[in-house]
Amino acid sequence: MDRTGPLATIAASLRRERERLGLSLTELARRAGVAKSTLSQLESGAGNPSVETLWALAVALDVPFSRLVDPPAAAPVHVIRAEDRVVIPSDTAPFTGTLIAACPPGARRDLHVITGEPGPSRAAHAHINGTTEHMLVTSGRWRAGPVDAPVELALGDYARFPGDRPHTYEALEAGSAAVLVMEYI
Amino acid sequence: MDRTGPLATIAASLRRERERLGLSLTELARRAGVAKSTLSQLESGAGNPSVETLWALAVALDVPFSRLVDPPAAAPVHVIRAEDRVVIPSDTAPFTGTLIAACPPGARRDLHVITGEPGPSRAAHAHINGTTEHMLVTSGRWRAGPVDAPVELALGDYARFPGDRPHTYEALEAGSAAVLVMEYI
């Protein structure tokens, strides 16, 4: 966790999330029930908001509280080979997905098991912003990752890649399987 | 994410985390650089702390910011068989553990891969309060779970059990392996 102070992060996050929704500063202030002067100062980096104020803004923006205080998680594609036990993006075509454990409140992590057979790769729609996918091959081989940069994964390989951008899964062997962790910020 | 207001959660979280470290209110206030009167009021539920104040406390407690505002998740023992794709506690004896992905800030989830050979079961020390372990067998068979209620797991079985109490792992076949997710609240 970073210790650089959350104020600058909050300022940037507020403006980013507000513009993501296409809301004006005035409109967001109205929805959140805070004075627009307060919001203006917060977005300009000045101020030290109370928890209640920031909470109201998070609700109005429909984002988790921590989204505003934690620095935007850089989610570059990260690849680790089985030999090194490193992260690698993986992607399968005809596959079945099974939700094993739903994300408990506060943990923000969903566990899936997917199995696939060789065939055309299957594209997955992008998830909400800030999503990261972890994939660990437990059987066979896969090709997975962002549509513009998929990575081939062998048994035991692990991959991590952004889940908020288009990505694909493709099984390269019969009976391929993998553990998939959907992670939200 | 919950929308019930973070103040009560903050009050409970502050006291819980402080007592977890065995710190007195006075000592925590000193380390965080906040007046102990302020901390006293926060723990009693009164007050509406500023982000800077709460941030200083989170740093002093060495917990991510969101740990203080998100409600704690309940973690009863939950078991699911492979046929049902349900959770089941698993436990192995002679084993090797490899950290694949360290817990990113706010996500509070560590990914491990463990491999084991048959032999005497190995007890794992209890982790910090609120820890939950997820285990998914990717090879062989395991017996794992709380020391007083271990569960046998076959290939593909999944188990979830509290990690803040003593538990064990025991591989039942040569070349057994599993994915282990350490989850913190």
Added chain:
DNA sequence: CGTTGCTGTTCGTCAAGCCGAACAAGGAGA
């Protein structure tokens, strides 16, 4: 050109968070 409506800004006032000191309560030791 003036008006209306929006953008986001800055200002003064009031309320409230934060602080430090003073406080009561509980052990530990002489």
Added chain:
DNA sequence: TCTCCTTGTTCGGCTTGACGAACAGCAACG
């Protein structure tokens, strides 16, 4: 018991965040 140090509490003050209004800038419309 009396003292000393700790625990966490409550109290006056200073500081600061939140509010609402007034403000300047820009675009569309009559």
